[in-house]
Amino acid sequence: MSYMRQIPVREKNIVLIGFMGVGKTTIGQLVAKKLYRDFIDIDVEIEKNEKMLIKDIFSKYGEKEFRRIERETISDICQAKRCKVVSLGGGAFQQEEVRNVCLENCIVLFLDLSWDRWKERLDLIIESRPVLHNRTLEEMQELFNARQDAYSKHNSRVQTDNLVAEEVADYIVETLKLGWDIYQPQKD
Numbered sequence: 001m002s003y004m005r006q007i008p009v010r011e012k013n014i015v016l017i018g019f020m021g022v023g024k025t026t027i028g029q030l031v032a033k034k035l036y037r038d039f040i041d042i043d044v045e046i047e048k049n050e051k052m053l054i055k056d057i058f059s060k061y062g063e064k065e066f067r068r069i070e071r072e073t074i075s076d077i078c079q080a081k082r083c084k085v086v087s088l089g090g091g092a093f094q095q096e097e098v099r100n101v102c103l104e105n106c107i108v109l110f111l112d113l114s115w116d117r118w119k120e121r122l123d124l125i126i127e128s129r130p131v132l133h134n135r136t137l138e139e140m141q142e143l144f145n146a147r148q149d150a151y152s153k154h155n156s157r158v159q160t161d162n163l164v165a166e167e168v169a170d171y172i173v174e175t176l177k178l179g180w181d182i183y184q185p186q187k188d
């Protein structure tokens with residue numbers, strides 16, 4: 001067995017996962033502010049490093065290349081940084097390597113939102129999410145359902161259906177401070 005240096009819990013990065021549009025970016029920023037931590041949004045990091053919008057990376061290089069860049073960006077940040085709040089892109093947790101690096105080094109919080117509430121947000125997000133382009137609503141629902149299995153690997157889940165972003169952020173801060181519902185997920 002390889003020797004792994006334990007990261008003290010209070011220094012671990014807090015990573016937010018969940019389907020696109022559930023609020024990872026919005027809520028991650030709020031949580032970071034409340035905990036006096038720096039905030040890192042992986043989509044923003046990628047756009048900064050590549051000097052391109054994500055939708056242009058998709059159209060110029062394709063999704064496979066985007067996923068490679070995404071995987072490397074997350075891996076570097078999750079292993080090198082401490083005490084950050086990190087919001088992932090909605091598809092990142094589909095990659096096993098991303099799940100492993102996050103669950104080994106960070107506290108992973110799943111932002112859960114029902115399909116019915118999610119549908120109401122579609123107009124807000126569709127333009128900048130190429131994965132949703134050219135899909136019918138039924139196909140989006142299939143993708144939503146297909147991704148839930150990967151999101152089930154987390155250390156804690158927050159049901160966000162009836163909460164505004166500020167309330168979700170407050171709930172997360174309380175959860176972390178009081179150690180509510182933080183558990184180890186089953187291995188893949």
Ligand SMILES: Nc1ncnc2c1ncn2[C@@H]1O[C@H](COP(=O)(O)OP(=O)(O)OP(=O)(O)O)[C@@H](O)[C@H]1O
Nearest residue numbers: 019020021022023024025026089090124163164165
């Ligand atoms: N709890 C909430 N209640 C209502 N609206 C919200 C809530 N959280 C986020 N929103 C709104 O939903 C939209 C999408 O939020 P956001 O960009 O934070 O999602 P995301 O999870 O980061 O998506 P992606 O995976 O694509 O990066 C924004 O317009 C945001 O204002």
Ligand SMILES: O=C(O)C1=C[C@@H](O)[C@@H](O)[C@H](O)C1
Nearest residue numbers: 020043089090091129130131
């Ligand atoms: O859910 C997805 O597959 C994506 C979500 C966004 O955050 C971006 O990472 C990108 O648009 C892909």
Ligand SMILES: [Mg+2]
Nearest residue numbers: 024025043087
């Ligand atoms: Mg986001």
